[in-house]
Amino acid sequence: MVIIKLPKHVKYIIETLEQNGYEAYAVGGCVRDSILGREPNDWDITTSADPYEVKKLFSHTIDTGLQHGTVTIMLEHVGYEVTTYRIDGDYEDSRHPKEVTFTKSLEEDLKRRDFTVNAMAYNDRDGLIDLFQGMDDIQKKVIRCVGNAEERFTEDALRIMRAIRFSAQFGYEIELETKKAIVKLAPNLKNISAERIREELIKLLVSEHPEYIRIAYETGITAQILPELDVCMETKQNTPHHMYTVGEHIIHSLTNVPGDKVLRLAMLMHDIGKPYCITTDEAGRDHFKGHAEKSAEMAALIMHRLKFDNDTLNRVKRLAKYHDWAISLSPPIKKATVRSMISRIGEDLFPDLFTIGEADLLAQSDYFKAEKEEKQQLLKEMYREIIEQGDCLSIKNLAVSGNDLIGHGMKPGKELGQVLQKMLEDVLKHPSNNNKEYLLNHLNKYVERT
Numbered sequence: 001m002v003i004i005k006l007p008k009h010v011k012y013i014i015e016t017l018e019q020n021g022y023e024a025y026a027v028g029g030c031v032r033d034s035i036l037g038r039e040p041n042d043w044d045i046t047t048s049a050d051p052y053e054v055k056k057l058f059s060h061t062i063d064t065g066l067q068h069g070t071v072t073i074m075l076e077h078v079g080y081e082v083t084t085y086r087i088d089g090d091y092e093d094s095r096h097p098k099e100v101t102f103t104k105s106l107e108e109d110l111k112r113r114d115f116t117v118n119a120m121a122y123n124d125r126d127g128l129i130d131l132f133q134g135m136d137d138i139q140k141k142v143i144r145c146v147g148n149a150e151e152r153f154t155e156d157a158l159r160i161m162r163a164i165r166f167s168a169q170f171g172y173e174i175e176l177e178t179k180k181a182i183v184k185l186a187p188n189l190k191n192i193s194a195e196r197i198r199e200e201l202i203k204l205l206v207s208e209h210p211e212y213i214r215i216a217y218e219t220g221i222t223a224q225i226l227p228e229l230d231v232c233m234e235t236k237q238n239t240p241h242h243m244y245t246v247g248e249h250i251i252h253s254l255t256n257v258p259g260d261k262v263l264r265l266a267m268l269m270h271d272i273g274k275p276y277c278i279t280t281d282e283a284g285r286d287h288f289k290g291h292a293e294k295s296a297e298m299a300a301l302i303m304h305r306l307k308f309d310n311d312t313l314n315r316v317k318r319l320a321k322y323h324d325w326a327i328s329l330s331p332p333i334k335k336a337t338v339r340s341m342i343s344r345i346g347e348d349l350f351p352d353l354f355t356i357g358e359a360d361l362l363a364q365s366d367y368f369k370a371e372k373e374e375k376q377q378l379l380k381e382m383y384r385e386i387i388e389q390g391d392c393l394s395i396k397n398l399a400v401s402g403n404d405l406i407g408h409g410m411k412p413g414k415e416l417g418q419v420l421q422k423m424l425e426d427v428l429k430h431p432s433n434n435n436k437e438y439l440l441n442h443l444n445k446y447v448e449r450t
Helices: 008-019 029-035 051-057 106-111 134-140 149-155 158-170 176-191 194-205 210-218 227-233 246-254 261-269 291-305 310-321 335-345 350-362 369-389 402-407 414-429 436-441 443-449
Strands: 024-027 044-047 061-065 070-075 078-084 086-088 100-102 121-123 127-129
Touching: 008 024, 008 044, 008 051, 008 070, 008 078, 024 029, 029 121, 029 134, 051 061, 051 070, 051 078, 086 106, 149 158, 149 176, 158 176, 158 194, 158 210, 194 210, 194 261, 210 227, 210 246, 227 246, 246 261, 246 350, 261 291, 261 310, 261 350, 291 310, 310 350, 335 350, 335 369, 335 414, 350 369, 402 414, 414 443, 436 443
Parallel strands: 044 078
Antiparallel strands: 024 044, 024 121, 061 070, 070 078, 086 100, 121 127
């Protein structure tokens, strides 16, 4: 017997509705997560009461979507969505029903939901309501559509991506008929907004199994949302440094970084440009010169297409552009080189280069692996020393400011900025020069260099 400890506000809402002659249950993801021992992000409630009947029973409500039967009840500044049992009408845009009809049948409401694990309801009076064997599928670790899979995906094409995402989050397999329907209907994803695609992609990538993006490739999903990955999956790497196709290398590298959005996106994008930079020498060995810059360029285009925010886009682009700078350095490596790279990529992002670089190496062959790891370790130690010494790494940390230069006769404008940049370049090479007296005494030298 399944017993779920409902939060006090959820209990209060359900009991209030029941005391007034209505049915009410916690439903969907919160029930699933509670069974799995996960903390639900939010609690949704379904009821036989219509929205106006719900509004009469609670003092503070928000009309979230009355036409779809949803009212948000506010209790102690927390919102709880309460939705009337409903039957969805025809779907005309592969996403939203043209109309909904309220019903008094919980079964009819659960029947319209996407997957069996999300189609369970619970209250303290009746316990778990599981009409579509969601518990069995949890025990079998399976994602399966409620009823006919083709109908569910035709109603809402975003469910195609949700199937892969839930599979990745829980480590579940996708049931055979559900997978067949995904393959058949994946082209319908073209009807889904970029913002919706982006959010599901992020959830997949930061899940415990980002490598399940391979399933998205095998079922034709990435052909619709990320065709660049498909090209990578089909691009071999005839070089001793690698043992996988470009795409398989990307997928393996994804599993080697923490579940952080920027890091996982950076790994997804870091070699995305390789197929467009490939050359083969007389010995049959492949080379990918310029692939980091190409990958950064393509990352920006892809993320713009998927409507990512500028901050995330710029971080991922920078990490992709410089992901292999460490192994590309020729000895002897100088601290000035490391300071210059920190300044170029940014102090905030630089430590992530080590994470990215190590993940990249782990997904390569053992060819010169020890030497590459040794170089990474040397750079880490140099970075640690640079930070401990407090070396100047940006214009804002120079011992002089724009105001100081103006006080010495310079006019505000482009030349002033160029002088500050020349000063920084000098200080990155010679940290001891970051001295106000020195910099101002040598002002003419920096002006001449601009």
